[in-house]
């Protein structure tokens with residue numbers, strides 16, 4: 001059950017789609033305290049209680065022990081000390097001796113989550129503005145509470161099936177020739193590929209919905225050629241619109257009053273990649289509709305996938321902060337500055353970007369009222385995602401488009417996916433990628449993934465290989481790197497044949513992965529779960545965070561340390577180890593519940609299948625449309641007959657239905673021999689381990 005409690009004047013964030021009546025009594029479970037505008041909710045924690053949730057944040061799956069802050073931030077250094085990344089997913093799930101309960105803090109402004117940070121055994125959640133709805137979730141299990149929460153916030157976005165293909169990306173592909181060359185290298189070496197993302201380099205002067213006509217003389221032609229080769233272009237769109245007379249998006253936005261304004265009614269200006277820019281008021285339905293329609297320029301060129309960036313919104317500077325910094329510097333110029341002035345000077349420029357003062361400088365129009373940005377900051381990116389999705393739905397309501405965003409708020413999970421932003425080529429970020437997956441899933445974000453190989457810093461052949469081994473399982477599987485870093489396409493490395501073989505596993509698992517994702521979409525479930533969700537009575541499992549459950553059948557446990565040739569794995573029950581080298585080369589090792597050391601050469605990675613379950617494996621394919629979902633080899637360890645199921649559909653239409661797409665699979669065991677049947681499926685049972 002979910003109960004709503006209102007405080008102050010909550011702003012409608014549209015995170016919630018099921019309107020609940022506000023409860024009149026006091027909020028149970030928390031002590032509520034007001035201090036000026038601030039409102040805090042405090043609860044005691046048993047010393048071994050767990051706290052899950054918070055979606056896209058650093059650190060563990062159990063969020064206990066740190067201070068987090070809901071404040072969408074363009075921060076390219078995801079170190080442990082960070083309190084915020086690009087998203088605000090204000091869901092907490094408590095689990096411990098006293099049972100389980102959850103709380104969702106629907107507040108689009110700044111919220112602090114002190115989860116046993118100030119006091120080890122106390123959680124204090126503070127709404128800085130004090131205007132919010134708190135949804136209290138009561139249930140019997142973590143899994144069930146997540147399902148209920150999804151019921152409250154709406155069904156998750158379903159990507160087109162091709163969006164589960166491998167996407168190659170880089171900040172720096174600047175021309176049609178660049179794109180074609182990368183594609184050619186993949187196809188010639190038979191490295192599977194379904195998408196090429198285009199970063200800001202494709203634009204004309206960083207102007208949204210334009211492209212550089214010299215570098216891309218015939219974008220529709222390029223899109224069509226690539227599509228004939230089963231590859232889609234996925235361009236980036238930024239939140240800021242270049243301030244330039246004669247640029248139609250700018251002119252239209254100004255004429256129709258779609259951009260955010262300052263208190264005096266003048267347009268707010270902030271500088272991002274195009275230089276001085278205006279920012280659409282995505283919180284307004286009319287501005288969203290208008291912005292969403294701009295995607296037509298690229299949709300008409302045949303482009304079916306997009307990523308929305310810089311929508312926290314990121315601000316490099318505003319004329320005001322820049323002026324203030326110059327003034328500070330000027331004042332110090334003639335002096336023989338001491339060390340304190342020196343640091344003040346450095347800070348004057350160092351704190352220009354994403355400055356809190358700038359987020360208080362502009363306003364949104366909500367129901368005819370002007371609302372200062374900082375009160376609704378965390379909604380901005382979500383509403384940009386919504387604008388795009390609504391634009392696509394209007395363009396072609398029957399078709400699924402690929403969409404993922406950097407900034408998000410719960411509610412945006414209905415419109416698109418997210419990528420985890422600017423990580424680094426660090427082994428620790430491979431592990432963080434893994435840990436974030438279930439947390440994002442709890443909050444509804446199912447289509448997600450991180451920049452494989454790492455965005456910032458120079459990657460290495462072994463890191464990319466290991467990271468691809470994790471990426472095999474994440475719905476968004478994209479290799480992306482920052483400008484100025486070492487070339488990161490798989491084929492640039494001497495061990496590319498091993499990377500290619502890893503990618504064959506992705507495509508062979510595609511029927512299973514797509515089925516698992518879509519089942520989660522259609523049943524309000526999770527594709528990835530912490531072990532704590534499935535084995536709540538097993539404390540070792542609950543405290544194991546470098547392994548994650550995948551669907552109802554499997555568990556993943558990637559290697560995330562350099563030079564490791566294996567890893568420790570805890571099996572909460574009997575499982576079959578599939579030690580993959582490629583889609584056609586793997587070992588099957590039945591393993592019993594308990595602790596194990598699993599040997600994994602650099603070119604090997606594991607999938608664990610729960611005893612009594614099967615995972616289907618298709619034949620190798622180089623693009624999603626070539627995957628034969630009807631001819632499957634079942635992997636598993638069985639000691640009796642079982643019923644399983646697999647979801648599939650055409651992969652493109654928006655009409656998705658669980659019953660229509662679910663195919664039953666029956667595996668019958670007789671005299672130690674397995675036979676399998678499923679409607680319209682050719683099933684092979686040679687790889688079933690029977691005992």
Ligand code: MIG
Pocket residue numbers: 170171199200236309310406421422455480481482
């Ligand atoms: O300020 O478009 O997270 O993926 O490559 C950097 C350039 C802007 C940040 C995105 C990243 C992208 C980059 N962008």
